[in-house]
Amino acid sequence: MGVVLSLDEKKKHEGSIQPLIDLTKADMGRVNELILSKAGSDVEMIPEVANHLISSGGKRLRPMLTLASARMCGYEGDGHVKLATSVEFMHTATLLHDDVVDESDLRRGKSTARMIWGNQASVLVGDFLLGQAFKMMVDVGSLDALDVLATSASIIAEGEVMQLAAAKNMETTEDEYLAVIKAKTAALFSAAAEVGPIIAAAPRADRVALRSYGLNLGLAFQLVDDALDYGGSAQNLGKNVGDDFREGKITMPLLLSYRRGTAQERAFWKKAIEDGANDDASLEKAIGLMTRYGSIADTIQRARHFGEIARDALAPLAATPEKDALVDVIDFCISRVN
Amino acid sequence: MGVVLSLDEKKKHEGSIQPLIDLTKADMGRVNELILSKAGSDVEMIPEVANHLISSGGKRLRPMLTLASARMCGYEGDGHVKLATSVEFMHTATLLHDDVVDESDLRRGKSTARMIWGNQASVLVGDFLLGQAFKMMVDVGSLDALDVLATSASIIAEGEVMQLAAAKNMETTEDEYLAVIKAKTAALFSAAAEVGPIIAAAPRADRVALRSYGLNLGLAFQLVDDALDYGGSAQNLGKNVGDDFREGKITMPLLLSYRRGTAQERAFWKKAIEDGANDDASLEKAIGLMTRYGSIADTIQRARHFGEIARDALAPLAATPEKDALVDVIDFCISRVN
DSSP, X not given: OHHHHHHHHHHHHHOOSHHHHHHTHHHXXXXXXXXXXXXXXXXTHHHHHHHHHHTTOOOOHHHHHHHHHHHHTTOOSSHHHHHHHHHHHHHHHHHHHHHHHHTOSEETTEEOHHHHHHHHHHHHHHHHHHHHHHHHHHHHTOHHHHXXXXXXXXXXXXXXHHHHHTTTOTTOOHHHXXXXXXXXXXXXXXXXXXXXHHHTTOOHHHHHHHHHHHHHHHHXXXXXXXXXXXXXXXXXXXXXXXXXXXXXXXXXXXXXXXHHSOHHHHHHHHHHHTSOOOXXXXXXXXXXXXXXXXXXXXXXXXXXXXXXXXXXXXXXXXOOHHHHHHHHHHHHHHHTTO | OHHHHHHHHHHHHHOOSHHHHHHTHHHHHHHHHHHHHHTOOXXXXXXXXXXXXXXTOOOOHHHHHHHHHHHHTTOXXXXXXXXXXXXXXXXXXXXXXXXXXXXXXXXXXXXXXXXXXXXXXXHHHHHHHHHHHHHHHHHHTOHHHHHHHHHHHHHHHHHHHHHHHTTTOTTOOHHHHHHHHIIIIIHHHHHHHHHHHHHTTOOHHHHHHHHHHHHHHHHHHHHHHHHHHHHSOHHHHSSOTTHHHHTTOXXXXXXXXXXXXXXXXXXXXXXHHTSOOOSHHHHHHHHHHHHHTTHHHHHHHHHHHHHHHHHHHHTTSOOOHHHHHHHHHHHHHHHTTO
């Protein structure tokens, strides 16, 4: 018993996704069924491509946010299951298109769909899943929820284009970078958390609180992801260490290191990112510089900052098990990095 | 005056899009303004890419169908302008993604967006326009119209995947091919025509009639497009003659020629399409075989068949100038080929 207790203590300290998983377990069972059924099509290639990614073991954090936020606002219908599935489909569609845009080979430790079925199938199956997502939202019949999710779809694409336009530009400022991740990652977290109170017809204050929670959790989540890319192992991460570096992606640790470096170091970063001098020796040097300037640690510090905002956003809401679980997820997202 | 009259006579006989253009002129002015404003973004690359395609002079037939079908059912609000713009954005998004999937260099006589800004921008700006389309539909607030358009988005993507899966497969049957073009082209024509009566709260019979009109017009339109690819000039067509052939696309004229050919000719088709032996000499031989077997003429005959169904679908509707204009468009679509 002593051991079990100490493990529990550790989890408590580091935050945990387990309470959220436990609370949404029954509903997530229905989401997972709906995912399989709505990714189905007589056109065989569609479920093949879709299920390759769907079955690759993402945490499904976003649909859990929708389920928990609806329940904590007293929702008793079943529209939240469809909206949660829509949110996951929007995410899956984004991943399929992202892999094409980034020319990625590996996602969650598996070959990307585009490596197996080609870019074409990835683009088109992404479009199909987006269409299915909108159909499910329409089924639920809440124009407010539709508005929030359709708006987030535009914002996500806008963020991706912003990132593409800023690609390999080492002069990107921290503010510009935050605008990118707010759009490409945080907007969907925010929408996922906001549609819960919407279909529950909760007071406006709850809606605003959960929207802010989602947005700031999303920012923290993405920043930790950025840090992990330089500090995790392929196993934990499901992608290779240094993928962002090799793709010439500007992320927070890189941006901080560049700004804090000497003129000589800045020349190194430019050569690595803008001219593609990004072999293993360069990656090792990059991680060395990041360590010297504390860029990875400070990226996590930035994540903590947004995590605190997410926590305070939830504070005014009535105490519920769901609220506790959502708070716990903040620490979980941040402590992934350790 | 005599000359003018004889031109009018000729137009009448061949069908004309002019009455539809005249009837929807004021509303199309508002659609064109909305297109420009909703393709706008602080992210400069978005309007650049979007306007490149938007300004390349498509006929905007689909949004005109929405405007005319709403007006002929007595609609007096302004939601039809937003829905028409949504329809055009869905079409534009599809074209952006199609050019990536087909690796096309030329569209409507101009370089494709992917040739100028890359595949990545084309995928992402397509996603952005799709998001904007859904936002406008949500603004209109008709769940029925949303359902029809969201469903068509899924079906279009499904049709594209179907085409991809059947790519370069010379054994594709005519039925299979019709299923592809019904999904990838006719579904949006059908949805464009159906949302008019929906927002006009017209009787179900009108809705069914206009849906069927749109579907069959779309089939005719695509078949004529297939024929034009082997019979038009790059100027009329805005693409190169034989593009479908060089891309190894199975279309109606090719499918008919293959089925009607000798064993030796079938070997030629397989080599051309499946193995990519599609140089200019092969294209010339292909067009020769199509002429011998009447495959282009019979493709147009098939188009006429669906045109007749479209005409009869409209028959029960009350006589209005819009109805006459929609009938005239059928002949216009088919006579493009002459």
